Amino acid sequence: MSTKQLESLSEETVRRIADERDEPEWLLETRLNALSALETAELPDVIQTPGRRWTDLEALDFEALVDPLNQADETERTAGDDEVVVLPFTEALAEYGDVIEANFGSVLDPEHNYLTALSVALFTTGTFVYVPEGVDVEDVTVRAEMNSRSLFSQTLVVAEESSSVTILESIETGDAEVDDDRYFSNLVEVVAGENANVQFGSLQNLDADAYTYSLKRGVTDTYATIDWIESNFGSKLTRSDIETDLNGDGSESQIVGTFFGTDDQHFDINARVWHQAEQTTADLVTRGVLDDVARSVYEGVQDVGEDAWNTSSYQRENTLMLSDDAEADASPKLIIHNHDTEASHSATVGQVDAEDLFYLESRSIDSRTARNMLVEGFFVPVLEEIAVDEFRDDVEELVFERLQ
Amino acid sequence: MSSQQDDLKETDTEARFEFKKEEKSAFKSEKGLTEETVRVISEDKDEPEWMLERRLRALEQFQEMPMPTDWPGQPDLSEVDIDEIVPYIRPDIETRGGADSWEDLPEEIQDTFDKLGIPEAEKNALSGVGAQYESEIVYQNMQERWEEKGVIFCDMDKAVQEHEEIVREHFMTKCVPPSDNKFAALHGAIWSGGSFVYVPENTTVEMPVQAYFRMNSEGMGQFEHTLIIAEEGSEVHYIEGCSAPKYSAFNLHSGGVEVFVGEDAHVQYSTVQNWSKNTYNLNTKRAIAEKGGRMEWISGSMGSKATMLYPSTILKGRGASDNHITIAFAGEGQDIDTGAKVYHNAPNTKSTVESKSIAKDGGRTNYRGLVHIADGAENSSTAVECDALMFDNESTSDTMPYMEINESKVDVAHEATVGKIGDEDIFYLQSRGLDDDDAKQMIVSGFIEPITEELPIEYAVELNRLVELEMEGSLG
Numbered sequence: 001m002s003t004k005q006l007e008s009l010s011e012e013t014v015r016r017i018a019d020e021r022d023e024p025e026w027l028l029e030t031r032l033n034a035l036s037a038l039e040t041a042e043l044p045d046v047i048q049t050p051g052r053r054w055t056d057l058e059a060l061d062f063e064a065l066v067d068p069l070n071q072a073d074e075t076e077r078t079a080g081d082d083e084v085v086v087l088p089f090t091e092a093l094a095e096y097g098d099v100i101e102a103n104f105g106s107v108l109d110p111e112h113n114y115l116t117a118l119s120v121a122l123f124t125t126g127t128f129v130y131v132p133e134g135v136d137v138e139d140v141t142v143r144a145e146m147n148s149r150s151l152f153s154q155t156l157v158v159a160e161e162s163s164s165v166t167i168l169e170s171i172e173t174g175d176a177e178v179d180d181d182r183y184f185s186n187l188v189e190v191v192a193g194e195n196a197n198v199q200f201g202s203l204q205n206l207d208a209d210a211y212t213y214s215l216k217r218g219v220t221d222t223y224a225t226i227d228w229i230e231s232n233f234g235s236k237l238t239r240s241d242i243e244t245d246l247n248g249d250g251s252e253s254q255i256v257g258t259f260f261g262t263d264d265q266h267f268d269i270n271a272r273v274w275h276q277a278e279q280t281t282a283d284l285v286t287r288g289v290l291d292d293v294a295r296s297v298y299e300g301v302q303d304v305g306e307d308a309w310n311t312s313s314y315q316r317e318n319t320l321m322l323s324d325d326a327e328a329d330a331s332p333k334l335i336i337h338n339h340d341t342e343a344s345h346s347a348t349v350g351q352v353d354a355e356d357l358f359y360l361e362s363r364s365i366d367s368r369t370a371r372n373m374l375v376e377g378f379f380v381p382v383l384e385e386i387a388v389d390e391f392r393d394d395v396e397e398l399v400f401e402r403l404q
Numbered sequence: 405m406s407s408q409q410d411d412l413k414e415t416d417t418e419a420r421f422e423f424k425k426e427e428k429s430a431f432k433s434e435k436g437l438t439e440e441t442v443r444v445i446s447e448d449k450d451e452p453e454w455m456l457e458r459r460l461r462a463l464e465q466f467q468e469m470p471m472p473t474d475w476p477g478q479p480d481l482s483e484v485d486i487d488e489i490v491p492y493i494r495p496d497i498e499t500r501g502g503a504d505s506w507e508d509l510p511e512e513i514q515d516t517f518d519k520l521g522i523p524e525a526e527k528n529a530l531s532g533v534g535a536q537y538e539s540e541i542v543y544q545n546m547q548e549r550w551e552e553k554g555v556i557f558c559d560m561d562k563a564v565q566e567h568e569e570i571v572r573e574h575f576m577t578k579c580v581p582p583s584d585n586k587f588a589a590l591h592g593a594i595w596s597g598g599s600f601v602y603v604p605e606n607t608t609v610e611m612p613v614q615a616y617f618r619m620n621s622e623g624m625g626q627f628e629h630t631l632i633i634a635e636e637g638s639e640v641h642y643i644e645g646c647s648a649p650k651y652s653a654f655n656l657h658s659g660g661v662e663v664f665v666g667e668d669a670h671v672q673y674s675t676v677q678n679w680s681k682n683t684y685n686l687n688t689k690r691a692i693a694e695k696g697g698r699m700e701w702i703s704g705s706m707g708s709k710a711t712m713l714y715p716s717t718i719l720k721g722r723g724a725s726d727n728h729i730t731i732a733f734a735g736e737g738q739d740i741d742t743g744a745k746v747y748h749n750a751p752n753t754k755s756t757v758e759s760k761s762i763a764k765d766g767g768r769t770n771y772r773g774l775v776h777i778a779d780g781a782e783n784s785s786t787a788v789e790c791d792a793l794m795f796d797n798e799s800t801s802d803t804m805p806y807m808e809i810n811e812s813k814v815d816v817a818h819e820a821t822v823g824k825i826g827d828e829d830i831f832y833l834q835s836r837g838l839d840d841d842d843a844k845q846m847i848v849s850g851f852i853e854p855i856t857e858e859l860p861i862e863y864a865v866e867l868n869r870l871v872e873l874e875m876e877g878s879l880g
Contacts, residue, residue, distance in 0.1 A: 047806070048474070049806055327809065329809065332803075332805065334822055335800075336800060339824040341824065345819070347807060349816040351812045
C-alpha cells in the first residue's frame with residue numbers, strides 16, 4: 001500500500017506526544033523512526049486467494065479515524081502484590097527506564113507493518129508489567145475504557161527468570177461522546193525469561209462503531225511458557241493477531257481464542273507459532289460463533305523450523321454458524337521443516353446439532369433456550385482452558401449477553 | 405493378480421521411463437511464443453477459423469496476465485521462460501491423427517511405448533488407448549463394441565475436425581476458460597494433441613480408456629487437451645499416464661483437462677504422472693458435475709521439478725458429489741504443490757479429499773486446497789484429510805487449506821497431520837528380520853495403501869514401483 005500521508009500526522013505531532021509525557025530521547029527516536037517507516041510500510045498481510053482479499057483493510061479511512069492529539073482513556077491497573085510492577089509507561093520510565101529500553105520493540109518490531117508503525121509513533125496509553133526473578137503473582141488486571149476517536153495502546157511485559165504472572169486486560173467503550181467511527185490499536189509484547197510463565201488474557205468488547213487492530217507477540221526463553229487467551233466480542237471490524245516465538249528449548253505456548261459475531265461484524269483472527277528450538281510444544285484452540293451476517297476469517301500457522309527437533313504442535317478450530325447469512329473462512333496452515341515433528345490441525349464448520357436440539361426440545365425446553373444452551377456448551381472446551389475464574393466468568397457473561 | 409504384479413515388477417522401471425530417443429520430427433516450431441507460432445500450429449492442423457480465433461484470444465490473455473508469484477510458499481517459476489520453449493513438435497510419422505495399429509508406427513516410437521508397457525496393457529485391460537508422442541497423438545484405438553454404442557474416444561485434433569459442434573460448445577468455454585490462470589491461457593494458445601472422450605446417455609464403458617503422453621525432445625513444451633463429456637446416466641473411467649526423459653534444459657508441461665459430468669453420470673479420472681525432474685508441470689484440470697453426477701479424481705504426482713496442480717470440481721447440481729484421492733512424493737530438488745478444489749454450488753452436495761504426501765532428501769510437498777460452500781448449498785458436507793510423512797530434515801512439508809463457508813447448514817471438516825516415519829514401527833519390523841530400507845519401504849507402502857487400492861492394478865503396481873525407486877539408495 002502506498003502510505004496514506006495523514007494530515008494529522010507530522011514529526012511535530014509525534015514530538016508533542018513524547019514531550020507531553022516527558023519521554024527519554026530513545027523512545028522519541030523509536031517513535032520518529034516508526035513515523036518515517038510509514039512511508040514504505042505495508043498493511044498487514046491478509047489471507048488472499050486468487051481474485052479475493054478476505055479482509056479489506058485498505059478500505060479503512062485513517063484520515064478520518066486517526067486523531068492523535070486527542071486520545072483519551074480511563075484505565076484502571078491493579079496488582080495484588082507489591083513485588084510486581086504495573087505502571088503506565090509515563091510513570092515507569094523514570095525508575096525502570098533501562099529495563100524498558102532494553103526490551104521495548106525487541107519482540108514486536110515497531111516497523112513490522114503500517115499499523116504497528118502508526119501505533120508506536122502515536123501511542124499514549126498502555127502498561128509496563130515487570131515481574132522480577134522468582135516472583136509469582138496471579139492477579140494483574142488492566143481495565144481500559146476508550147474515550148476518544150482513536151486510541152493507541154502499547155504494552156510491554158517482562159517476566160524474569162522463574163517468575164510467573166497472570167495478566168488480564170480488557171477494553172470497552174467509555175461514556176465519552178464520540179460520533180462516527182473509531183479506531184483502537186493494541187500492541188502487546190511479552191518477554192518470558194528462562195523458566196518464566198506468563199498467562200495473558202485479553203477481552204475486547206468495544207461497541208459497533210469501532211475498528212480494532214491488535215497484535216500480541218511473545219518470545220520464550222528456555223522452559224518458558226506463554227499462554228494467551230484472546231476473546232473478541234465487540235467492534236465492527238477486528239483484526240487480531242496472536243503470535244509466539246518459541247525460541248528456547250523446552251518452551252511452550254498455548255493460544256486459546258474465542259469470538260462471537262453478530263450483526264455485520266467482521267473478525268480476522270490469526271494465531272501463529274514459530275517453533276525455533278528443541279522440544280517445544282504448542283497448542284492452538286479457537287472456537288467462534290457467528291450469527292446474522294457476521295463473518296470470520298481465521299488463519300492458524302504452525303511453523304516448525306529446521307532446528308526444532310522433537311516438536312509437538314496441535315491446532316483445532318471450530319466455527320458454529322447460527323445464521324444462513326453468516327460466512328466463515330478458515331485456513332489452518334502447517335509449515336514443517338523438521339521431520340522429527342508431531343503436528344496436526346483440524347478445522348470444522350457446522351451448525352447446532354439437530355439431534356441435540358431435538359433432544360433438548362423433547363425435554364420441553366423451548367427451541368430458543370435449547371439453542372442457547374448448545375451455544376454455551378460449544379464454548380465450554382475453550383472456557384475450560386481458561387484457568388482464571390474471573391476471566392472465565394467475564395467471557396461466559398458476554399456469551400450469555402450475545403444470546404439474548 | 406500376483407503374477408501380473410511380479411511381471412511388471414521385473415521390468416526395470418528406470419529403463420522404462422528414463423530412456424531417450426534421438427529427436428526426429430516432421431515439423432518443429434520455433435522457440436518461443438508469438439502470434440506467428442500460434443497461426444502456424446493452427447494451420448498445420450488445418451483448424452477451423454473459430455479455433456484459431458480462440459487461440460489468438462488466449463494468447464492475448466496470456467500476454468496480459470502476470471506470472472503467479474504471490475501465493476504463499478508457491479514453487480519458484482523464475483526459470484520458466486516461454487521464449488526458451490519449443491511449443492510444438494509434430495513427430496515424424498505418416499499417419500496423422502493416430503495410427504490404429506502399433507505396427508504402423510515408426511520403430512523408435514513403437515519401441516518407446518513397448519518399453520512403457522502400453523500395448524500390453526491395452527490387450528489386457530483397456531477399452532481403448534491413445535498414445536501421444538511430443539505434440540501429437542500417434543496411436544489411437546477404441547474397441548469396436550464401444551464404438552458401436554456411440555462412445556467416441558479419439559485425439560483432440562481429430563475431434564475438432566469430426567465433432568466440431570460438440571467441441572466448439574465445450575472447448576475452454578465454461579469449464580476451463582483461458583482467463584482462469586496464466587498457464588490455462590498459454591495452454592489455450594498452443595494446445596496440441598490430447599484426448600476427446602464422449603459417452604452417450606446411459607452408456608457404461610466398463611473398462612477404462614487410457615491415454616499416455618510421452619515427451620521425448622529436449623526443451624519442449626507439451627500442451628495436450630483432454631475433454632471428457634459423459635452424458636446423463638453414463639459412466640466412464642479415463643486413465644492418463646505421462647513421462648519424459650531427463651535433459652539438461654527444462655521442459656514445460658501445461659495440460660488442460662475439462663470434464664463434463666452429466667446428470668447422474670459417473671466419471672473417474674486417474675493419473676500417475678512421472679515427469680522427469682526438470683519438467684515444470686503446470687496444469688489446469690476441472691470438472692463440472694450436474695445433478696446427481698459423481699466425479700472422482702485419483703492422482704499420483706511423482707516426477708517433475710515443480711508441480712502446481714489443483715484438480716477442481718464444481719458441484720453444480722443438487723446431490724452432485726466429488727472424491728479426490730491424491731498422493732505426492734517429492735525427492736531431491738522437487739517441489740510438489742498440489743491439492744484439490746471443490747466448489748459446492750448446490751444443495752446436498754458432498755465431497756471428500758484424501759491426500760497423502762511423502763517428502764525426502766530435500767523435497768518439498770505442499771497441500772494447497774480450497775473448499776467453497778456457496779450460500780444456498782444447504783445440507784452439503786465435506787471432509788478433507790491430509791497426511792504428510794517426512795523422512796529427513798532437509799525436506800519440507802506444508803499444508804495450506806482454505807475453507808470458505810457461506811452457508812450454515814453444512815458439515816465441514818478438515819484434518820491434517822504431519823509426522824516422521826515412526827522409530828518404533830521401524831524397530832518392530834527390524835526385530836522381525838527386515839533391514840532398515842525394507843522396513844521403511846514397507847511403512848511407506850502402508851502409508852499410501854489407501855490411495856493405491858483405488859487405482860487399477862497396473863497403476864497401483866507402477867505407483868508402488870516408482871515409490872520404491874524414489875526410496876532406493878538414499879535411505880538409512
